[in-house]
Amino acid sequence: MHKIVFVTGNKGKFGEVKEILEAKDIEVIQNRDGYPELQEDDLEPIAAYGAKWASEKLGMPVMVDDSGLFIKALNGFPGPYSAFVEENLGNKKVLRLMEDEKDRSATFKSVIGYCEPGGEPEVFTGTVGGNISFEERGTGGFGYDPIFDYNGKTFGELGNEEKNKVSHRRRALDKFFEWLD
Numbered sequence: 001m002h003k004i005v006f007v008t009g010n011k012g013k014f015g016e017v018k019e020i021l022e023a024k025d026i027e028v029i030q031n032r033d034g035y036p037e038l039q040e041d042d043l044e045p046i047a048a049y050g051a052k053w054a055s056e057k058l059g060m061p062v063m064v065d066d067s068g069l070f071i072k073a074l075n076g077f078p079g080p081y082s083a084f085v086e087e088n089l090g091n092k093k094v095l096r097l098m099e100d101e102k103d104r105s106a107t108f109k110s111v112i113g114y115c116e117p118g119g120e121p122e123v124f125t126g127t128v129g130g131n132i133s134f135e136e137r138g139t140g141g142f143g144y145d146p147i148f149d150y151n152g153k154t155f156g157e158l159g160n161e162e163k164n165k166v167s168h169r170r171r172a173l174d175k176f177f178e179w180l181d
């Protein structure tokens, strides 16, 4: 049986990952110490570096999840700056930026970084396409979920179980499981 430390300060991410991993008989423990986040245009190098750094520091197999929302009409913004934008601007301001945009398409992306002490990091990427809604809807999930419309319902309206079947995070974790086996 695998036992993995998930380094994240995000309660929503941890809850989702725990549910998905436990169904696969993988034990996951949260560590909130964080890791140095590289300033990069994409998420893969950030997740790879974070996983390597934290596994060496903790001396255990570690996973991290660097994720973000890429909005087409905003040239991929907030992308790697998703955490900063969520904390400092919030969903209402993102909706304001999108006020006059007809093309509402957006991609959620999750990059799982995994590393064992002394090893090299692996990364697994999952994406899901949707549209930025015109208003916040739903109270489930976290972060950008209330403004990400997937087939007519926002991730905030879907509920955890449904979100976990189709989310970017789920798709990245499925690749991770395939590799782990």
Ligand SMILES: O=P(O)(O)OP(=O)(O)OP(=O)(O)OC[C@H]1O[C@@H](n2cnc3c(O)ncnc32)[C@H](O)[C@@H]1O
Binding pocket: 007, 008, 009, 010, 013, 065, 066, 067, 068, 069, 082, 083, 084, 086, 087, 141, 142, 143, 144, 145, 155, 167, 169
């Ligand atoms: O400690 P870490 O794991 O870094 O937690 P974080 O919240 O800082 O996470 P990121 O650096 O990966 O930034 C991603 C941002 O995108 C948001 N986000 C990521 N996945 C999401 C999801 O499934 N639904 C809604 N928002 C999401 C998340 O809340 C952050 O604001």
Ligand SMILES: [Mg+2]
Binding pocket: 037, 083
């Ligand atoms: Mg972060």
